[in-house]
Amino acid sequence: MSPKFSVSHAAQRHREELATWSRLTERLAQAQQRQTERMRHSHLARSQALWDQGLSLAQSFWAMALGGQLPQQAGSYAVDAAQRLCLTLDTLRERGNQDQAHEAAGTPPVLDYDYEEVVDGRQLPRPVNYRLLRITPPAGVEVKDWKRPYMIIDPRAGHGAGIGGFKHDSQVGVALRAGHPVYFVVFRQHPEPGQTLADVMRAEAGFIQAIRRLHPEAPKPVVVGNCQGGWATLVLAAANPEISGPLVINGAPVATWSGKLGENPMRYNGGLLGGALPALLMSDLGHGEFDGAHLVSNFEQLNPSRNFFGKYFDLYREVDTRRQSFLEFERWWGGFHFSNEAEIRWIVEQLFVGNRLSRGEAQLEPGRHLDLKAIRSPIIVFASRGDNITPPQQALNWIVDTYADEHEIRIRGQRILYMVHDKVGHLGIFVSSSIANKEHTEMASTLKTIESLPPGLYEMTIDAVQGEGHAEHFTVSFHERRLSDIVESEAHEGREQEHDFAAVARLSALGTDAYELALRPAVQALVTPQLAQLIRDAHPARISRRAFADSHNPAMKWLGQMTPQLQANRRPAAPDNPWLALEQLSAQGLMQGMDLLRDLRDAAYENSFLAIYGTPFMQWLGQPFARERIHKDPAELRYLPEVQAMLLGLDNGGYRSTVIRMLILLAESRGSVRRDRLERSAEVLTQREPFASLTPERRAAMIREQSVIIEFEPEAALAALPRLLPQREERVAALQVVEYILGDVREMEPRTVALLQRMRELFELAAPATSPAPQALTHAEEA
Numbered sequence: 001m002s003p004k005f006s007v008s009h010a011a012q013r014h015r016e017e018l019a020t021w022s023r024l025t026e027r028l029a030q031a032q033q034r035q036t037e038r039m040r041h042s043h044l045a046r047s048q049a050l051w052d053q054g055l056s057l058a059q060s061f062w063a064m065a066l067g068g069q070l071p072q073q074a075g076s077y078a079v080d081a082a083q084r085l086c087l088t089l090d091t092l093r094e095r096g097n098q099d100q101a102h103e104a105a106g107t108p109p110v111l112d113y114d115y116e117e118v119v120d121g122r123q124l125p126r127p128v129n130y131r132l133l134r135i136t137p138p139a140g141v142e143v144k145d146w147k148r149p150y151m152i153i154d155p156r157a158g159h160g161a162g163i164g165g166f167k168h169d170s171q172v173g174v175a176l177r178a179g180h181p182v183y184f185v186v187f188r189q190h191p192e193p194g195q196t197l198a199d200v201m202r203a204e205a206g207f208i209q210a211i212r213r214l215h216p217e218a219p220k221p222v223v224v225g226n227c228q229g230g231w232a233t234l235v236l237a238a239a240n241p242e243i244s245g246p247l248v249i250n251g252a253p254v255a256t257w258s259g260k261l262g263e264n265p266m267r268y269n270g271g272l273l274g275g276a277l278p279a280l281l282m283s284d285l286g287h288g289e290f291d292g293a294h295l296v297s298n299f300e301q302l303n304p305s306r307n308f309f310g311k312y313f314d315l316y317r318e319v320d321t322r323r324q325s326f327l328e329f330e331r332w333w334g335g336f337h338f339s340n341e342a343e344i345r346w347i348v349e350q351l352f353v354g355n356r357l358s359r360g361e362a363q364l365e366p367g368r369h370l371d372l373k374a375i376r377s378p379i380i381v382f383a384s385r386g387d388n389i390t391p392p393q394q395a396l397n398w399i400v401d402t403y404a405d406e407h408e409i410r411i412r413g414q415r416i417l418y419m420v421h422d423k424v425g426h427l428g429i430f431v432s433s434s435i436a437n438k439e440h441t442e443m444a445s446t447l448k449t450i451e452s453l454p455p456g457l458y459e460m461t462i463d464a465v466q467g468e469g470h471a472e473h474f475t476v477s478f479h480e481r482r483l484s485d486i487v488e489s490e491a492h493e494g495r496e497q498e499h500d501f502a503a504v505a506r507l508s509a510l511g512t513d514a515y516e517l518a519l520r521p522a523v524q525a526l527v528t529p530q531l532a533q534l535i536r537d538a539h540p541a542r543i544s545r546r547a548f549a550d551s552h553n554p555a556m557k558w559l560g561q562m563t564p565q566l567q568a569n570r571r572p573a574a575p576d577n578p579w580l581a582l583e584q585l586s587a588q589g590l591m592q593g594m595d596l597l598r599d600l601r602d603a604a605y606e607n608s609f610l611a612i613y614g615t616p617f618m619q620w621l622g623q624p625f626a627r628e629r630i631h632k633d634p635a636e637l638r639y640l641p642e643v644q645a646m647l648l649g650l651d652n653g654g655y656r657s658t659v660i661r662m663l664i665l666l667a668e669s670r671g672s673v674r675r676d677r678l679e680r681s682a683e684v685l686t687q688r689e690p691f692a693s694l695t696p697e698r699r700a701a702m703i704r705e706q707s708v709i710i711e712f713e714p715e716a717a718l719a720a721l722p723r724l725l726p727q728r729e730e731r732v733a734a735l736q737v738v739e740y741i742l743g744d745v746r747e748m749e750p751r752t753v754a755l756l757q758r759m760r761e762l763f764e765l766a767a768p769a770t771s772p773a774p775q776a777l778t779h780a781e782e783a
Contacts (some may be wrong), residue, residue: 017616024614027261027497031610034262035603039596046592053585060578070578077579080572087319088312089548090563093556095327096549099334109154109162109186110332113138113172118183119210122192126199129188132207134181135165141176148219148245148447149181149211153204155227158292158299160335161186164226166328169433171224174440183211183221185229190289191340197347198365200232205240219696220245222447223377226430227251227390228347231357234398237375239364246378246447251390251429255358255401256351257498258393265602266302266389268609270353271501275508277515279348283341284523287532290344292336293541300541302388305594313587320570334545353508355501358398359629372402373412378450380443380460384421384429392420397495399457400483404631410455410711411637413704417450417478418486419443419460438462442476446675449682451700453673454664455707457481476675480668500613502622509625638712646708651720655734656690658724661706662738662759665718668710669751680741688737722762731763 064070114136121128137143154161165172175182211221223244225233230252259267283290300307315326356362362370383395458478546552685691710717725731
């Protein structure tokens with residue numbers, strides 16, 4: 001090597017390192033600015049509001065003191081506060097007793113519906129702790145076996161199962177009210193020995209097959225995946241592309257490296273806590289099982305003011321009305337479940353640290369790669385900007401990582417819809433009645449027609465409209481989007497920061513290797529089943545709940561005996577009692593202080609991560625794990641053999657192909673599709689001949705073929721319409737069917753009207769056709 005080349009190479013490396021330091025400095029400054037702005041916006045406004053409330057309250061106290069009413073109000077408040085405290089403690093006592101009874105019963109699902117077991121996963125060739133339940137419709141609700149069934153997969157992330165049907169107004173309730181059979185995938189508290197996620201996937205595939213045997217006349221089932229059940233649904237569909245119908249993915253963390261600077265601190269856990277090593281160590285200390293209480297504690301740390309104070313203060317403040325709802329939710333929140341070491345290791349290494357599923361590198365088991373491009377089912381993704389566990393970037397960026405661009409989505413015949421809520425939290429996606437009655441109801445309605453939508457990427461929007469008598473109803477539209485729309489709308493600073501996580505994955509692999517070689521044999525030899533049980537019982541999440549149970553605290557039995565008498569002599573303070581207002585103001589001030597400490601902690605957390613993993617050394621260390629997914633150049637997609645075969649059909653086809661081509665061309669001209677038009681399109685393509693006799697697979701293939709032709713040859717596809725339908729009668733029938741689907745011409749956009757007129761001219765039918773008469777549709781059926 002010549003000295004000149006060595007100097008040039010060293011200079012290049014030096015420039016790259018300087019650029020890395022520059023980017024690090026910029027990211028740190030950007031993160032600190034965003035952290036400061038977020039804290040200023042949040043805490044200054046709240047502080048001002050608290051100050052104003054305090055001044056108003058001081059005036060009230062002064063006025064009552066002058067009127068001599070303050071002592072009387074204080075006495076009334078003291079009695080009320082003491083009674084509420086006793087009732088709150090009794091509720092915590094009942095929670096502790098409830099936890100013990102729930103665990104003794106095997107932690108059954110917390111569903112608000114009756115059910116029957118269809119398949120027990122323990123009886124499968126590869127036993128798993130999963131079960132398939134069929135939901136029994138409540139009185140007055142009729143389901144039809146020929147309607148598309150639903151299978152809901154709940155998250156297994158430390159808690160038990162049933163959150164998707166925790167309330168009457170829920171995902172389950174929405175599907176039942178629409179007449180669909182509903183099945184629910186639940187799991188027992190402990191996994192079966194040797195169980196792996198590959199076994200779980202095979203079991204879920206078997207559940208779908210069992211549902212299809214029970215409903216032979218129904219379309220393929222809809223699969224709904226919540227949170228971790230969402231990525232499990234994608235894994236299931238990628239490994240079994242032809243097995244299911246549409247997929248609904250709710251708040252699922254798939255692209256786990258993604259997020260925004262100044263937000264989403266949970267994604268830094270792997271880098272600051274040792275990657276996969278803590279999960280392995282906790283599994284060994286659990287004698288081969290990972291305790292879900294660790295995951296629940298991580299979730300609680302994201303919002304400590306709410307989880308450690310706020311929810312208890314709300315119970316104390318309204319203990320007369322909140323007791324039952326508090327206990328119902330806590331039955332699920334405290335039902336800690338376990339995972340095998342192999343399961344939690346796959347989740348951490350393949351998803352949360354390695355981000356391999358999003359990048360197309362995940363292996364479900366040795367030699368079995370998972371490629372999300374293999375999925376053929378339409379996908380609806382639901383995310384929320386108010387979700388601090390699964391931010392929109394983690395729910396959506398897998399689409400960007402999987403496909404070269406939106407054109408590839410269309411060419412592959414895929415339909416992906418996404419919807420981003422502005423503020424609902426993570427659990428609200430699954431348990432909020434308002435979300436169930438709006439978003440999930442509209443998604444369920446959309447699923448009836450989604451397979452008639454042209455392939456592509458769409459954003460689904462729901463707009464409220466006031467009807468007659470002030471009745472509110474919703475209009476749903478699907479707007480064509482580009483992959484860049486996802487990145488630009490959800491992460492203004494781009495995705496460059498995600499390269500920092502590659503070093504985390506590399507260090508995690510090195511750390512687990514060192515642990516397995518040096519320490520793991522000794523840890524496993526020392527931990528006995530008895531010691532593992534002692535460690536579980538000593539977990540703070542369990543101790544804090546059991547401390548109030550009758551079996552662990554004799555004083556609580558006495559309190560339980562007093563409660564009926566206390567409730568009979570309840571003396572609540574008047575709502576305008578100023579001491580109640582002071583109580584509320586004090587609680588708000590305390591929660592704001594806890595939120596400020598949390599925000600400062602998260603800021604330090606993020607800054608530490610950036611300062612460690614943004615350095616040139618860490619960038620170099622993470623290079624083997626920073627490989628970008630290899631995408632085919634979009635221009636090359638045209639020369640794929642299957643695409644070339646489809647393009648040969650440019651001038652070929654009959655009535656069916658022509659109508660489908662016309663509908664896709666018109667949809668392309670608008671850039672969006674309203675659901676009422678989609679419903680009419682589905683009616684024509686599934687219920688009217690000559691389309692009704694097509695199998696769903698053949699219908700989907702025709703829609704894909706025409707989409708590909710229009711993708712590469714839009715003008716030629718339009719010009720070829722007369723050659724596809726040489727007979728005037730066929731042209732008239734096709735135009736009438738298309739106009740029926742489009743609806744009132746007054747609701748069409750100018751581009752749509754212009755394109756429709758051009759089609760008439762190509763067909764030499766310049767005069768506008770009348771609304772589709774029954775005889776015209778009959779002729780179309782005969783064509």
